[in-house]
Amino acid sequence: MSWTQEKIRNFCIIAHIDHGKSTLADRLLQMTGTVDMRNLKEQTLDTMDIERERGITIKAVSVQMRYTAEDGQEYLLHLIDTPGHVDFSYEVSRSLAACEGALLLVDAAQGVQAQTLANAYKAVDQSLEIIPVINKVDLASADVDGARRQIEEVIGLDASDAILTSAKTGLGAREVLEAIVKRVPHPKGHPDDPLRALIYDAKYNTYRGVIVYVRVVDGMMKAGQRVMMMSTGTKYEITEVGIFTPEMQPKPELGTGEVGYLICNIKTLVDTKVGDTVTDAVNPAPKPLPGYEEVKPVVFCGMYPAVTTDYNELRDALDKLKLNDASFEYKADSSDALGLGFRLGFLGLLHMEIIQERLEREFDLTIVATMPNVAYRVTKSNGDIIVIEKASQMPDQAEIDQVEEPYIEADILCPTEYVSAVIELCKKKRGQHVNVTYIDARRCMVVYHIPLAEIVIDFYDKLKSYTRGYGSLDYRLIGYRAGELVKLDILLNDEPVDALSTIVHRDNAQYVGRALAQKLRKLIPRQQFEVAIQAAINRRIIVRETVKAVRKNVTAKCYGGDITRKRKLLEKQKEGKKRMKQVGTVEVPQEAFMALLKVNEESER
């Protein structure tokens, strides 16, 4: 039996990390008797280690609840948990598109944060009904009026009827459920139209293949049905449809307005595009649902096995990860310095860190990663335009007409006392001022256009330290802009090391080159021969540092039992050496390839 749309409510929770989203969701599940606390925790634990450790959601979690409201009627509520990081903002927008309403959850002690703001704006753009919820009112530091004022002034929503909750004690949870029933509009799809379902997420399951998370907008879907992906025209037969409780529970069909999953014979996530429309293959809809975009990687880096012989293992690991995460790209690449490896593309820096960590943890591989960089667009003197994804692809200076780099618009929300610090940071990062708005007496929104290259390096961390943790950031790409960009090369014993080349702004080149050379001098251990480290801009050497040779490394005495200790020590050192990469004759530690990050950190001190 399908539910009538009048009884269905689809909603999500927009919240900043730690404002209590999970706790509130637990409460709602508990109150609707969907699941007891313990089961829910297990479900949450099913997520990746990295998500849990960092307190972010990368993959959407969905759950269906049945709630008998005060009006005596039973309603079907679908909670769609959205990813919680700016790297995944497209996924967020698709999750929102699957809903009619959103709870805007604000920590009464912390107030509105940039991420919340950005997502709230997205929800407003998509005409979602937004229900403000002020959480943690049990805290002594709770400032309910302040939070309310911020919601009104910052987001421009009426917060007079904001629900006050303590997800911890359960206070206000029933009111939240009632508000969802009363205020969130029910879906208004067309049951008799051809099927249109929005893919808002997808997961790979080893046993079942790809599980597609869908919201049925028009028509209905059931097992056995032939369906088509509208972006590609690929056809499949559905083997199973069902709902999340939060475990997967098969159902005969999913009706108009419902949220659930479908399984057909999709082997890899690459064939499942978030934002795509699923339609009936026999009786297709004339038009897909709006808003579909191909997500493109914006940050790139090289990853090489620390031990060359691990190349095949690295490739297998990437193949496997790709099954779970279609949004990163990789292709075989080689570096003179690092040998055979891969060039990877990511949605953002966090995304990159996650992939790297998973490679090391889940596949026990030691990876040498190169500095992350963005893609540059180079117009050559002969008019050709090329896009380069690594510095070593940069043509000779003489052949270059102009170099363009991607820019983002950054929205930074911070307490007023940090405005000048934030502006200073944005300027340092080559930002162009757009505007500063005083949102209320205490908070400001600083908007800057900043090269993405500056953001990928360490902007988040910097922002946190410049604002004592109070600043928050959201951004979106706004296109390419020309800049005075040059290639900075590093030479070890006169040999350029491609993996250490970077593209920097001309004004910073001297400084970065110097700092990088100094940093490398500290990182590269002394070896039997002297190591010369040089930085060069357009082949002109701007700085030279040397790592002096080890002339003496000997234990003066070695009698009786000393040998055991000595062998152990040597074995340990040998282990350490495994994390080194042989570049020509020079042994270079992995960290060296990330040295630029450190350079930026130190320049702040």
Add this chain to the structure above:
Amino acid sequence: MMYNPIMFAVYIHIPFCRTRCAYCDFVSDAIAGGVPDEYVAAVCREMSAFEGPDTAGSVYFGGGTPSLLTPAQVARMLATARRRFCLDAAEITLEANPDDLSRAKLEAWRDAGVNRLSIGVQSFDDDVLRYLGRRHNAAAAQRACEWVAESFENWSLDLIFGAHPVDRWAATLEQARALAPPHVSAYGLTYEAGTPFEQRSADAVDDEAWLALYQQTEEALPGYDHYEISNYAMPGRASRHNLVYWHNEAYAGFGTAAYSFVAGVRARNLLRTRDYLERPGVKAESLVLTEAEVRVETLIQHFRLREGLSTEAYARRFGRRIEDDFGTALDSLKARGLLAEANGRLFPTREGFCLNNEIGLALVGS
């Protein structure tokens, strides 16, 4: 020069000193009087109960400060040793601190059976001796050495370089050479972790200064064979005892914290004398070495020696070809100029002496 391997050696640890020197990481306690008879008795008990080889080519009283032993105590331990081991033609060494010596004592030890004396002079400079926290002064050291030379044909002088003031090293070397000791050990000062000197590691000389001092040492001892990284000997006077270690041969260690290496097992006695006295011979740490570990250690140790290791000796000892076991590492070490090969022997170069740990690093896990 070929050294006849001594198949087996006995080490006796005397874990007592008058006072502790700030740089020293040997196991030893400061005591006021002499070595307790109780300790001597425990060592004798341990020795009598020892299971293993019956012939020893060396007995070595090391410390700590073995010169705190009375001649009677030395005689007692040697008598026990003779009952347990055949010591015919054995080298019997006693380590001594200059401030403990007298002509009479030296003669008495000799009569008790000691035939080699190793004297811990360290320096002939009062400032350096003070820096090291040694009890004796230069004049006492000079006098003690003269007495030792009178009583012993076979004796050794211990020196330390790199201690402050560093630039007095030449004078110490000169004074040492004038005494014509048959054997000299010259160690670079190490700021060992866990000693009071650890805090002073900023004093350590840099590589260049160390090399200069090392070279100075070699040049000041022209008639000597620089047979090991830190050791110099007149012909036939290399320390037979220490060669057992460097050849990675078997040895038994008696006394507090002493190490033994018998039948592929390296084991240590209890670390504290009070525990040792209760349970002499009980092992606190016992490591059964794999054949592969023994092979690596054998190489590492041999490459401390000028003579290195003959490929044939390796094959005889392990029944395998050294090239099969270590080929790549050895080739790279030769390419790096740390090892050389001639007449069927692999041996460290001069640079290989100074970078011995690099050799070890290349060999472990290969």
